Amino acid sequence: MGSEARKRIGAENGRGGSLIGLLSRMPDEESCARWLLEHENPGGWRCPRCGCATCSPVRGRPHSFQCTRCRKQVSVTAGTCMHGTKAPLRAWVAAMWLASHSRRGVSGLELARVAGVSENCADYMLRRLRAALASPCAHSVLDGAVELDDFYVGARRGGVGRGTRKSKMIACVEEAEPGGRRGRCVIRSVEGIAGGDYRLFAHDHVCRSAEVHSDMWVGIRGGLAAWGGLDARPFDASDPVASLPVAHHVISNFKAFLAGTCHGVRDLDLQSRADEFSWRYSHRDSDDPLGDMLAAACAGRIRRADIPGLATAQPEQPMMGHHKPRRAVS
Numbered sequence: 001m002g003s004e005a006r007k008r009i010g011a012e013n014g015r016g017g018s019l020i021g022l023l024s025r026m027p028d029e030e031s032c033a034r035w036l037l038e039h040e041n042p043g044g045w046r047c048p049r050c051g052c053a054t055c056s057p058v059r060g061r062p063h064s065f066q067c068t069r070c071r072k073q074v075s076v077t078a079g080t081c082m083h084g085t086k087a088p089l090r091a092w093v094a095a096m097w098l099a100s101h102s103r104r105g106v107s108g109l110e111l112a113r114v115a116g117v118s119e120n121c122a123d124y125m126l127r128r129l130r131a132a133l134a135s136p137c138a139h140s141v142l143d144g145a146v147e148l149d150d151f152y153v154g155a156r157r158g159g160v161g162r163g164t165r166k167s168k169m170i171a172c173v174e175e176a177e178p179g180g181r182r183g184r185c186v187i188r189s190v191e192g193i194a195g196g197d198y199r200l201f202a203h204d205h206v207c208r209s210a211e212v213h214s215d216m217w218v219g220i221r222g223g224l225a226a227w228g229g230l231d232a233r234p235f236d237a238s239d240p241v242a243s244l245p246v247a248h249h250v251i252s253n254f255k256a257f258l259a260g261t262c263h264g265v266r267d268l269d270l271q272s273r274a275d276e277f278s279w280r281y282s283h284r285d286s287d288d289p290l291g292d293m294l295a296a297a298c299a300g301r302i303r304r305a306d307i308p309g310l311a312t313a314q315p316e317q318p319m320m321g322h323h324k325p326r327r328a329v330s
């Protein structure tokens with residue numbers, strides 16, 4: 001596929017495109033599978049066995065195409081987070097569009113209503129999508145001027161300050177370059193927030209050359225001693241946002257996402273929600289957010305074992321069910 005075709009796809013799927021417009025171009029499962037085939041092979045499809053460039057749909061095998069020369073069959077969902085899915089591909093496209101375009105993310109209930117699948121099915125699809133986003137987020141390394149801070153989420157469980165028994169998280173956010181690209185963020189759920197926890201986090205996610213802004217807590221200064229650009233800022237309790245404005249802005253948006261879209265989250269699901277939020281924040285200026293999400297979704301197969309907190313989630317049952325809102329655990 002040439003640059004013209006890339007531009008066309010970007011314009012159709014990108015910020016200017018609508019979900020209705022996108023789905024109207026793929027009225028059935030076969031056209032949807034074709035669309036996926038085109039996106040998974042941006043240079044044009046080639047048979048993995050004989051190199052032939054043409055294929056046709058396989059009757060009776062949904063999502064599959066057959067090479068017109070050697071009859072090798074390939075599935076567009078094999079090796080992706082949609083591997084073995086029973087849900088319609090159109091529902092998957094709707095899920096990816098909503099999860100990548102919506103500023104506040106999408107809940108299982110909303111997706112069930114839009115895509116016409118049961119809430120269990122929608123919930124399971126979104127869990128698979130979040131699991132697909134985990135890898136790019138886990139390997140994200142931030143550079144330039146970054147702000148770093150810890151925070152707590154969940155119901156009160158005793159303890160105060162850094163001794164709280166709430167779930168502990170560390171957030172790192174790149175400051176926007178003047179007139180340049182806007183920053184990315186990483187949010188990780190951590191066991192504790194001692195200096196060693198900060199060091200481990202920074203080892204995975206903060207470039208050594210970064211200019212790190214954080215508060216003056218002694219644990220942070222000790223943990224990040226190896227990062228030469230550490231700038232400890234005094235914390236003003238009367239105006240907590242003033243010292244680290246970008247990090248605090250992201251943290252408050254993440255908490256609003258947990259409360260507003262997720263209606264509370266179990267500890268087991270916290271990291272996958274953080275990955276979804278971080279991914280969307282980091283791609284908020286992308287020209288083709290759906291294409292970016294699709295690339296992550298197609299990067300590898302997701303197994304049940306890859307999805308945290310599956311004890312209560314049911315495998316996909318694509319038939320439409322009644323929408324019964326679930327109670328949040330915390």
Ligand SMILES: [Zn+2]
Nearest residue numbers: 047050067070
């Ligand atoms: Zn072939």
